[in-house]
Amino acid sequence: MSQVAYLPVGKREQTKAANRRSILDAAREVFGELGYESATVRDIIRRTGLSVGAFYNYYRSKEEVFEALADDGARRFRPLLRAAYETADGFETYVRGAIQAYFDFLADEHENWQARRPAGERQPHTHVQTPEMAAVFDEIRDALAEVMERGDAPRVDPDYLAVACIAISREIGERMLQRRPLDTRAAADFAVGMIMGGVAALPRLYAD
Amino acid sequence: MSQVAYLPVGKREQTKAANRRSILDAAREVFGELGYESATVRDIIRRTGLSVGAFYNYYRSKEEVFEALADDGARRFRPLLRAAYETADGFETYVRGAIQAYFDFLADEHENWQARRPAGERQPHTHVQTPEMAAVFDEIRDALAEVMERGDAPRVDPDYLAVACIAISREIGERMLQRRPLDTRAAADFAVGMIMGGVAALPRLYAD
DNA sequence: CTCTGATCGTGACGCGGCGTCAGATTCGAG
DNA sequence: CTCGAATCTGACGCCGCGTCACGATCAGAG
Numbered sequence: 001m002s003q004v005a006y007l008p009v010g011k012r013e014q015t016k017a018a019n020r021r022s023i024l025d026a027a028r029e030v031f032g033e034l035g036y037e038s039a040t041v042r043d044i045i046r047r048t049g050l051s052v053g054a055f056y057n058y059y060r061s062k063e064e065v066f067e068a069l070a071d072d073g074a075r076r077f078r079p080l081l082r083a084a085y086e087t088a089d090g091f092e093t094y095v096r097g098a099i100q101a102y103f104d105f106l107a108d109e110h111e112n113w114q115a116r117r118p119a120g121e122r123q124p125h126t127h128v129q130t131p132e133m134a135a136v137f138d139e140i141r142d143a144l145a146e147v148m149e150r151g152d153a154p155r156v157d158p159d160y161l162a163v164a165c166i167a168i169s170r171e172i173g174e175r176m177l178q179r180r181p182l183d184t185r186a187a188a189d190f191a192v193g194m195i196m197g198g199v200a201a202l203p204r205l206y207a208d
Numbered sequence: 209m210s211q212v213a214y215l216p217v218g219k220r221e222q223t224k225a226a227n228r229r230s231i232l233d234a235a236r237e238v239f240g241e242l243g244y245e246s247a248t249v250r251d252i253i254r255r256t257g258l259s260v261g262a263f264y265n266y267y268r269s270k271e272e273v274f275e276a277l278a279d280d281g282a283r284r285f286r287p288l289l290r291a292a293y294e295t296a297d298g299f300e301t302y303v304r305g306a307i308q309a310y311f312d313f314l315a316d317e318h319e320n321w322q323a324r325r326p327a328g329e330r331q332p333h334t335h336v337q338t339p340e341m342a343a344v345f346d347e348i349r350d351a352l353a354e355v356m357e358r359g360d361a362p363r364v365d366p367d368y369l370a371v372a373c374i375a376i377s378r379e380i381g382e383r384m385l386q387r388r389p390l391d392t393r394a395a396a397d398f399a400v401g402m403i404m405g406g407v408a409a410l411p412r413l414y415a416d
Numbered sequence: 417c418t419c420t421g422a423t424c425g426t427g428a429c430g431c432g433g434c435g436t437c438a439g440a441t442t443c444g445a446g
Numbered sequence: 447c448t449c450g451a452a453t454c455t456g457a458c459g460c461c462g463c464g465t466c467a468c469g470a471t472c473a474g475a476g
């Protein structure tokens with residue numbers, strides 16, 4: 001029974017990975033229960049059973065844990081986004097696929113661990129800047145540009161377009177979560193309609 | 209030279225108002241220079257010359273000062289919004305007026321006291337929930353509903369619509385501030401186009 | 417003007433969260 | 447088994463926060 005070749009071989013590597021996960025899980029719970037503001041680094045640490053010093057071997061602050069959480073979310077969402085891109089056969093199907101995927105994702109995450117916090121609270125899926133988030137932004141902008149190039153839609157300022165699409169999705173998504181019954185489909189219909197109509201009416205980049 | 213009848217008559221009232229202003233001004237500067245996160249209640253207090261205790265007679269925390277700042281912004285913006293409503297003679301002119309007003313307002317505030325902070329920073333004009341902010345939201349939603357009723361635009365879910373319009377304006381506005389040269393007109397063209405086209409294509413509330 | 421209660425200002429103080437670091441412990445290569 | 451490096455531990459000092467007992471100032475009554 002020597003050296004069962006798992007992914008992280010050494011014992012050190014294993015506990016390291018486990019601790020990272022443990023901290024992230026604890027943080028999710030704590031932020032969910034106490035909210036970001038009033039949560040304490042020590043609150044998170046307590047749930048992990050680690051010592052204070054050990055925690056600081058992994059993350060330098062509460063903020064950094066929060067970012068890691070957001071980054072994690074973005075990382076899990078990315079494949080869904082990519083799938084939407086690859087499945088799509090035009091501008092509208094891409095937008096629809098991406099938004100429906102996002103709203104379902106949102107609903108899922110919300111169910112799972114967001115123990116009903118007051119609205120307007122800081123949430124990992126919004127307004128934090130992390131590398132993975134930036135990557136998602138770029139991916140969306142490029143996909144939009146790419147799909148526009150194919151002639152399915154008029155060419156407009158891709159940066160503003162991406163910003164607007166994300167803004168609509170984010171805010172409609174958040175509003176959606178507060179409504180009962182939860183209807184991701186209706187919300188998606190709204191967001192997609194807004195974007196599709198909007199693009200058609202937008203000032204063109206190269207008047208031709 | 210006795211009792212020149214100013215607006216706040218008593219000396220007490222005067223210094224009270226002066227202190228409130230002083231704190232808000234100091235807070236603007238401090239947040240502008242240090243950023244919200246790393247700014248300290250004491251930093252603000254130091255700039256006012258007040259004592260610690262005196263500060264706490266006016267605001268209970270850094271957060272509360274920040275909200276007061278946001279509230280103040282909303283309060284100054286409201287008349288401009290109202291003017292846009294009263295000047296408008298239809299859906300498009302209202303949307304255009306409101307957005308142009310907002311972007312000009314944004315540009316102004318930015319010039320004045322926002323000593324170029326890293327992007328994504330917490331800013332009083334975004335994502336804070338204050339009574340005055342909520343009032344602005346309601347005003348926009350009602351104005352949109354009202355204008356829709358007049359038949360200038362198809363009727364759609366007013367809540368989602370208001371959320372979407374505000375989201376677009378907010379995010380395009382923020383992006384606009386990062387571009388050189390600063391072009392509020394172009395940004396407004398984009399946002400208005402997006403909204404106008406979007407509304408036309410939206411799922412109707414009462415299919416008729 | 418004086419007196420008096422009330423309001424407001426002052427700053428030292430205690431509390432609590434933060435991040436560190438010297439020492440202990442555990443791992444794993446040789 | 448040995449030893450150096452990686453990791454863990456938790457007591458410690460620091461710093462910002464909000465309070466509160468006390469003093470100063472004001473406004474109104476007499």
